[in-house]
Amino acid sequence: MILDKFHKDFRLNGTSFSSVDEILGYTSSFSDEIHQFLTIWFSDQAWVVVKTSGSTGIPKEIKLEKRQMINSALATGNFFDIKENTTALLCLPTDYIAGKMMLIRALTLGWHLDVVKATSFPLRGIKKHYDFSAMVPLQLENSIKELHQIKTLIVGGGVVSVNLKDKIKDTTCAIFATYGMTETITHIAIKKLNNNSLSSVSVIKQPIYKEYYKTLPDVEIYIDSRGCLVIHAPKVSNEVVFTNDRVRLISDHQFEWLGRVDNVINSGGVKLHPEEIEEKLAKIIRNRFFVTGIPDEQLGEKLVLLIEQVDSCDISKFLKLEIAELKTLSKFEIPKEIYFVDKFIETKTKKIQRKKTLDLVNYSTKFKR
Template structure:
């Protein structure tokens, strides 16, 4: 029989059904109440969308959808019985809730910790885990300290989601030979419906069992998945289909910049310029956006999460861009902001952040 292990207490699943969490720390109390509802047979649950591309909203999903998702992940990774899981994601969001659901359905031991940047700060955690899901920031933090790296190397299957990987983090994961996968999904598909092993030069996403995919006339991905809230879900993701079960992701159609009739995919350009930004400024958050322009319709701009950069840094950046980036893609302006607007799950809200540059 599986159990949930908190920093100072553990509960067998059977004991959770009749538990009272009034005196527990709020985060753990909320997590245990969700488990209680699940174990007592609740048939539907409310999930919050991240709001990374629009207004956050609450949607209702059925228990069966969450079960299908958890079992598809189990089948993909072939997780053994009596597995050991670490839940270090915010359980108010779908990714954290699904870690709890997986543990309960798989009859696993779930180690539940606060969703901080360093999930392994608790010295009492085991050395090895069978399955762990993290956001890129957590992986980056762990890779940059010896204890965290050792723990990462002890994870049999590492799932990374919530945001894209920077080229630097992508290379670090490969260098350490972690068995890591980037997830692809959304709240509406109850977590991921495709996964890409972090290896090679580009991420090749493969669908979970039972998922069907294709593209519309504009190259945007559609999904038919048993775990989705709709029979057919049309996304705004531009993809390159490899076969009926796999694809390369190219970017978001709603982020596409139309500059003088030339369409620019910010995510692709960001990947190209990341090494230059790192060499001149260091490791900072940034993104490419489009702003209204009287002549071009939209112009490409670079937004950096920093108070300011020097004139020499600006000159160095522009020089590197001009030598390595096609002229029509060059950022026409550089903006510096002390702090980006982020969603509750940690993603950069590009629309609201770009509004701060007005």
């Protein structure tokens, strides 16, 4: 694909185009963000500027080469065996990389792409069925009843909880978790999430296991001295990417994600890994939640639990008992305090901002163990 061209089968909201000018004219009528992005995309400029989500720090702008974005689109198409005339739904914000790449995949591979407003309930009111879509976990959670309308779904931008995995395990939609970041132009690895995706050999050509992420072709991985993932993917990044994600390598092309090294809590000399604790607590907590550390004079940091829910003394007492009886938790992994927050703070891409959410906590309304 030449950068000033597009696939002949490309459709946007049911409309076909014979020129770039037609695409730009059409998008100017319904989306300033998409129009501005495609104006840059079809320009002579060899790169685009993309914002990171800011879920783990201050959002920043980085330059991505257009040719590498096309390579990423082709890799997704090859991995999932998705060809021209695929019907796809874009329900993510287009000012971030995940939404932008849905557009580039459609332009490059010749998809028929429909664009809807990026909300927490992306399939509400939609009757049409689609071959492919991408969502964040919150959107997936709110689309359980409509998932039969999507044939293949990729989910990124956050961890899919144990409870959510249980809800989607038998849906007819083939659902895959993705691993990646803005610097790698979205995903460089895929993991199966439900039973349908386990047996859906017609959807995906690559043999992968449900428990682990498998890298896309032409991606090399290893770990650094911190136990964090290092990515060498020359087709989508000119530089080796050093992440803050703790992983366990299963093979040269498979890994298990363990959590963020910058989330680790040092409590009285014991290192606690929030993501591992959260997976255990997910068996008894239905609402959104996370654990984190707050300053403590004796321990340095103490483990606390934040739950997205209206405060209730009765719920607190009942939850305290359930946590105490949870055999998988060590004594160090039991939260010292529980806080309730009406609404977690999120990025525009629906990722929970842990530090900003913690700042909302009124420490006088806490429930102590």
